[in-house]
Amino acid sequence: MNNIIVTGGLGILGREVVNQLLKNKNNFVIIVDKDKSKKKIQTFKQHLKKVKFLKIDFTNKKKIFSILKKYKISTVFHLGAVTQVLEAYNNPYKTFNSNIMGTINILEAIKDLNKSINFIYSSSDKAYGELKKKEYYENFPLEGDFPYDVSKSSSDLIVQTYSKTYQLNIGIVRSGNIYGPGDFNTDRLIPHVITSYLRNKKPILRSNGKLIRDYLYVGDVARAYITLMNHMKKRKQKLYIYNVGSKENFKVINLVNNIKKILNKSHLKPIILNNSKIEIKRQKLNYNKIKRELKWYPKVNITQGLKKTILWYRNNLSLF
Secondary structure, three states: OEEEEEEOOOOHHHHHHHHHHOOOOOEEEEEEOOOOOHHHHHHHHHHHHHEEEEOOOOOOHHHHHHHHHHOOOOEEEEOOOOOOHHHHHHOHHHHHHHHHHHHHHHHHHHHHHOOOOEEEEEEEHHHHOOOOOOOEOOOOOOOOOOHHHHHHHHHHHHHHHHHHHHOOEEEEEEEOEEEOOOOOOOOOHHHHHHHHHHOOOOOEEOOOOOOEEEEEEHHHHHHHHHHHHHHHHHOOOOEEEEEEOOOOEEEHHHHHHHHHHHOOOOOOOOEEOOOOOOOOOEOOEOOHHHHHHHOOOOOOOHHHHHHHHHHHHHHOHHHO
16 A cells, blocks of 8 residues: 655645545545645545545644654655745745745655655746746756745755755656646636636736746646656656646636637626736746656647636536
8 A cells, every 4th residue: 555645635736636646546645734624625525435634734844754654655745835926925934934844844754754755846837937048947947036936946946955965755846837627726817717707707817918828737737746656666766857838838818718718708808907026927848858758748738628627617616
């Protein structure tokens, strides 16, 4: 039995990673999340015998150590974090404490208990900072400017140093913008736009609509994490770093227009606030490395992904 921890396991990515892990009968998954809400836990109804929910703050080093020891953990997926740019801007102390110190505490627990545990860290394309060339490559410097971006740049580098200095088994995934079913955070663009249109309301964009991003369906991203875990189990290399990107790289307003078209809401033009001074203007990940080494590539295109996502929100709109 492989005992696996997923921090942030009730978030959009964590939920999908857990679901994919549970397809393997030999996995027992412990979800560590500060938000133990009933509506999110219900999504795992069919797997309750193979899942344990722990509502703990991963900034609690002693607690993390005891969990790793008690359950004889083989892999940690560290996905839990303050994830919103605006929240990070409004509360930098909370962001740095959670995203940086929380990560250090897990690494310290692994270092002190069992260095053979695989640690897979959820970094971000924002860790690179402003895009100065055509695309981000894995060997580019990490130069975040704003609080969320810096929390990812710093944590990413710290994770690397624990591998290089203390020989921990580390995997780092730097992905673009994730969307899909199960995202309960309506402060994010896609959940907000879809739920607004489903209620026949105009969505509100805090940016000018011109920010350019990679958009990835959550199932594809989760598959990259699982593929990396399986790869790490078979290799002796200590550090793996991969960009997880998409061919679908376009402006926010284009994404909104896609949703509007699918839902036939052309009469509801979004309200544009143009308050995007704390966000990177353009981002694009080169993912040739993971495609070459792990044979991973995104399989779900934007139209397919949005239709699946819209269907989920339509069926679960009462939860919002």
